[in-house]
Amino acid sequence: MLSRLVAELPGGAYRIRASAEAQPESRAMTSADSPDLDLSRRLNSGLRRIASARGIYAVFLATATAAQELANAAGVCAVPADRSHCVIATSGKGSVSTLDPSSSLQQLVTGAAAAGETIVQHRPLMEVELPSGQRFLAETLLTVPVSTDSGYLGLAFFWRDGLTPSAAELTLLPGLAWTTCLALKSQRHENQLQHARIEQRSQIAEIEHRARNLLATIRSIVRRSGQTAESPDEFASHLEARISALARTQGALLIDQQSGPELEDLIRAELTANAVRENQFIITGPSWRLAPRAAETMALTLHELTMNALKFGAFTRPDGRVEVSWTIESSPAPTLRWRWTESNVRSAPASAHRRGFGMELIERVLPYELGAVTRYSIADGGAHCEIDLPINERTAVTIDRIPL
């Protein structure tokens, strides 16, 4: 018996054996017939069973079996902290089922657990009906309140068919309940951890997706800049400015990961980065948050419009002005109507009309990627650009965005 106990408790094995050898007379006390030792053995076997169970239902089943082995209990019942239902696990054949929140068993356990102390109730004459149709009378109930961070308020062991626990068994059962409580807590943490891992994996996949698309965009920008630049110097400066505009957007996207960047912030950041004076532009429009991809394309477009205004348009003259405005319209279809209007530009040089990267963004990229309807014109007053963005999950931030 002692050797079995030692084998079951490897952690404490050495101490138990050493004390037994140091005091030979106590060995007689630890014979197989000692009720204390037998009780300890049953308790330890139960604790080990609970501690090694994996999964919340397995923990309940192990608890029911342990309580049966230790004290002939018929099973265990647990009420979750939200009281939404009641879990009942029976030993023997071993089953775990869920009872309605209105069951009298749940009410009794909830009430007893609320008292904050371990309570024994004899003969409550309570009939329990399991979802399987099986009925029985729970004649004795021992309720142990447990720490709610296990997800449960209390555990109750119950007996039937005239079986009752001995006083010694009753004193050991709360220990079983608290071990169950720890096991439930650890299962909960494990579940949370697993959930977090899945979440993290999907976020990494999303970041990877964005990174690869971003690299592809940069590669296209390099190619386009190469095709349209008139000299290596122009190529280098255009490329650098475009990549900077993209980098600013990435920064804004990182900061506003959940909510998406504000349209106004994107515009202000682009103009400020190019040293446009505050009194040369007006921004008017309601708060609007862009989805990541739409933010990138809009920011690149803004960059090209700004560069054109600096080279040929409104920002070449101290009295030149740019008004950036937008409105949100719900009919005929939800649309964001965005306008860039330059004024006080004496004459627009022909070179402003060239088919550059900016024109490609306005005429091709925005319609293709975001379904935008766009117009670009140059009148005497300066450049005028209209972008009508349909409002949908591609263009606007919704609460439940992607991830995979």
Added chain:
Amino acid sequence: MRNKPVGEHDTPLAGLRVLVVEDDYFIAEEICSTLREHGAEIVGPSPDVEQGLRLIESRPIDCAVLDINLQGSFAFGIANELRQRGTPAIFVTGYDVSVLPGEFKSFARLEKPVNLRVLLQTVQAACAGHPALQES
């Protein structure tokens, strides 16, 4: 700055109708112009699933190049449609292969950013049995 044509012929894909579904304009444009330069006829490109499916319904297609993630929705519906028709498809993706549902594990797959030379070879290999390629 253009990539030079590869392969034995300048138009190794002549006669092939290739559907391109890709939500990024620049990537779509890059893929389409590369395939066109080598003789393929482009169907699309389409930035989304709905238009992609419409193109499959309305136009003959010999091969498809599909981006998996189209602004948050997946191109598996298109891939399934093509699989049932026995039309070869190539996935272009920024994802690990583990996100591919089992039935598509055998599809050719290219990672972004796409190496255009490898893309051409993959399209050619996927359509190896096609009559248009055997005539040339």
